[in-house]
Amino acid sequence: IVPTKKELYVNVLCKKKKEHMRRMSTFIRRNDSSLPDLPNKRSIDREVKDLKKNIHIARLKFEALIDNGSGKYIQLCDPVYSKNIYNSKNPIYSELEICGASHNEGPCTGGQLIFIFTKKLSKNIRIQFFESIKSPNHGWHRDADFSRNDFHYQCGIKFRTPPYKNQN
Structure with a gap:
């Protein structure tokens, strides 16, 4: 090669x-x-x-x-x-390895700014928050809010958390 x-x-x-x-x-x-x-x-x-x-x-x-x-x-x-x-050097074919994160929790109203640092990161990703409890409606899920400008090379991304369905 x-x-x-x-x-x-x-x-x-x-x-x-x-x-x-x-x-x-x-x-x-x-x-x-x-x-x-x-x-x-x-x-x-x-x-x-x-x-x-x-x-x-x-x-x-x-x-x-x-x-x-x-x-x-x-x-x-x-x-x-x-x-x-x-090709393991291509981020599309390598496993995402998270090295660190600024927060691991946030308010149920959403809007928490989070930074995640990785070893390799592809720009064609989605960050999805979901409820792991099985329910008839298949649980709650929302995508994080970010744009292409929120990527830092292939090693980091910043995004805002979505609001949770039940804010009580």
């Missing part, structure tokens, strides 16, 4: 794919192998498009080839792919 800027990713991917195809075509010509035909440009473009959707997930490909004794390689079985491997 080569770290690269996001805007250069597609170019690097295309270059690596073409390099792999060139090596495979040389391998097939040299060994007259029973490997399947190389993928056409359209299927490669489709694969690049799919990979571009999420550059933070990778999979490993395992193949088994055998030398038939005359220097020719035969594919023993279909390739097997690993489960997805997620």
Whole structure:
């Protein structure tokens, strides 16, 4: 895995794919192998498009080839792919770890300003307050009030607590 800027990713991917195809075509010509035909440009473009959707997930490909004794390689079985491997440095795929908070309680009228400090924080989150008592109405829940400007890099957020349903 080569770290690269996001805007250069597609170019690097295309270059690596073409390099792999060139090596495979040389391998097939040299060994007259029973490997399947190389993928056409359209299927490669489709694969690049799919990979571009999420550059933070990778999979490993395992193949088994055998030398038939005359220097020719035969594919023993279909390739097997690993489960997805997620980029743990990307906050979307890492567990949220709260390092500290300014308050752990507040008034039932809401409006308490709270600061939470984390190790990694994604900007596409919701902070939800809820009542854990099971009830016919599935309990009470409200979202905290905050905006994108309330984030401090990927390590903190400030928000206001919502009012509770019963303020008595």
